[in-house]
Amino acid sequence: MTTARSDTIAAQISRTLANRIIAGEIEAGAKLRQDHIAEEFGASHVPVREAFRRLESQGLVVSEPRRGVRVAGFSLDEVREVAEMRAALEALALRHAAPHLTRAILDQAEEANRTGDRAGDVQAWEEANRTFHRIILTPCGMPRLLKAIDDLHTASARFLFSGWRTEWETPTDRDHRAILDALRAGQAETAASVLARHVQTIGQKSPQ
Amino acid sequence: MTTARSDTIAAQISRTLANRIIAGEIEAGAKLRQDHIAEEFGASHVPVREAFRRLESQGLVVSEPRRGVRVAGFSLDEVREVAEMRAALEALALRHAAPHLTRAILDQAEEANRTGDRAGDVQAWEEANRTFHRIILTPCGMPRLLKAIDDLHTASARFLFSGWRTEWETPTDRDHRAILDALRAGQAETAASVLARHVQTIGQKSPQ
DNA sequence: TAGCGCAGAATTATAGATAATTTCGTTATT
DNA sequence: AATAACGAAATTATCTATAATTCTGCGCTA
Numbered sequence: 001m002t003t004a005r006s007d008t009i010a011a012q013i014s015r016t017l018a019n020r021i022i023a024g025e026i027e028a029g030a031k032l033r034q035d036h037i038a039e040e041f042g043a044s045h046v047p048v049r050e051a052f053r054r055l056e057s058q059g060l061v062v063s064e065p066r067r068g069v070r071v072a073g074f075s076l077d078e079v080r081e082v083a084e085m086r087a088a089l090e091a092l093a094l095r096h097a098a099p100h101l102t103r104a105i106l107d108q109a110e111e112a113n114r115t116g117d118r119a120g121d122v123q124a125w126e127e128a129n130r131t132f133h134r135i136i137l138t139p140c141g142m143p144r145l146l147k148a149i150d151d152l153h154t155a156s157a158r159f160l161f162s163g164w165r166t167e168w169e170t171p172t173d174r175d176h177r178a179i180l181d182a183l184r185a186g187q188a189e190t191a192a193s194v195l196a197r198h199v200q201t202i203g204q205k206s207p208q
Numbered sequence: 209m210t211t212a213r214s215d216t217i218a219a220q221i222s223r224t225l226a227n228r229i230i231a232g233e234i235e236a237g238a239k240l241r242q243d244h245i246a247e248e249f250g251a252s253h254v255p256v257r258e259a260f261r262r263l264e265s266q267g268l269v270v271s272e273p274r275r276g277v278r279v280a281g282f283s284l285d286e287v288r289e290v291a292e293m294r295a296a297l298e299a300l301a302l303r304h305a306a307p308h309l310t311r312a313i314l315d316q317a318e319e320a321n322r323t324g325d326r327a328g329d330v331q332a333w334e335e336a337n338r339t340f341h342r343i344i345l346t347p348c349g350m351p352r353l354l355k356a357i358d359d360l361h362t363a364s365a366r367f368l369f370s371g372w373r374t375e376w377e378t379p380t381d382r383d384h385r386a387i388l389d390a391l392r393a394g395q396a397e398t399a400a401s402v403l404a405r406h407v408q409t410i411g412q413k414s415p416q
Numbered sequence: 417t418a419g420c421g422c423a424g425a426a427t428t429a430t431a432g433a434t435a436a437t438t439t440c441g442t443t444a445t446t
Numbered sequence: 447a448a449t450a451a452c453g454a455a456a457t458t459a460t461c462t463a464t465a466a467t468t469c470t471g472c473g474c475t476a
Contacts, residue, residue: 007273008273008274008428008429008430009429009430010429010430011273033456033457033458034457034458035456035457035458043430043431044430044431044432045431045458045459046254046429046430046431047429047430047431049258049458049459050257050258050261050429053258053261053262053265054261054265056265057261057264057265059352065215065216065219065458065459066216066436066437066438066457066458066459067437067438067439067457067458068438068457068458077349078352081350081351081352081353082352084300084304084350084353085297085300085352085353085356088296088297088299088300089293089296089297091296092292092293092296096292142289142292143289144267144286144289144290144293145289145292145293148293148356216458216459216460217459217460218459218460241426241427241428242427242428243426243427243428251460251461252460252461252462253428253429253461254459254460254461255459255460255461257428257429258459273428273429274427274428274429274466274467274468275427275428275467275468275469276427276428276468
């Protein structure tokens, strides 16, 4: 949403396209033509190509040399894969973050959780959910890990917005509270396994 | 090594630079100037910029808007981070690969292990080691996970070639055999935890 | 002497033009 | 009627040129 105007054009295009793909405005498998996109953004195709590379590294598009890029598909298998990766990596991050979590941070997380619970639409809920996870994981101080988790989150969001999953609020809220309780009690290992199980539930609902 | 001539120039440049960074020919923190590199490769700077993006997604360089790219540093912390991520993700991959592992695949892996044991230099050893891991993990059939592991492997190789670690063969060989034994016995969970521990040892030796 | 600011140089980012490759529709052949 | 081959149109990849930004060294001031 907040497309910082100071960034490079390539970064702006990348963000805009990412949002569209996540929101489902561009369907999976659709070809992205650099000239058309360049024209739409009033830019040349060079920054568009750079934007494509960024999207590729996030796993939102796939690129074949000389044959263009297309929006990455997401079968149920791929959704499960992302969920499993998230579970493994977020658990790892939480184990390392736990020693650095202060009372204030946990309160922040609880606030984010409440915000999510009050959210009216999926976008707002997803925003709050991501904030919650970020707050409790960032203190691990492992930038590469956090970047990887963030990209996986994005992929998950795509799945969420696709409407495959309608009932999200309740179990999430309960899991989040359980995680916070365990962390407050100093039981990092418990918190990590609840988190892992929690994340995996995303991949367990089939499209209906 | 095998720079396929049919690929795009950007891909070739990316591969060559990646090899140099891994081999330590370009030191951490060094600035990469697009014009200079373009001149060296007899190309314009456009494909060079694309190559930079690929390297960035592999974590080999870091890029700041309008300030160029520089070779990613690797402190001991970063090495540990990569090792922990590898441990988590390779264990996950192995759990999913285990049901699909055949006798033939395990024999292949054992052969790769023997090759590594006979290797004279670090490059050959690393090559065999990567092959071993790839053979037992690929059957998991999770492309995104495998790509992530591969990039982490590359980062590890960089550490290895930097000479921080001189004594690598013996414990690796033993661990690899233990993993194969567990897999042959159908004990996937045991194999996964040995693998996780094995990978983490990479980050445990300090620079001397 | 230390710090500030201002050219000039170097470098990154984008635009516009060109070459190379793929895609797709049409025609010819069996 | 189905298929193979050809050619035009579309598209990707690259090059050259230009604009915008950052870096650097030097002189000036306090």
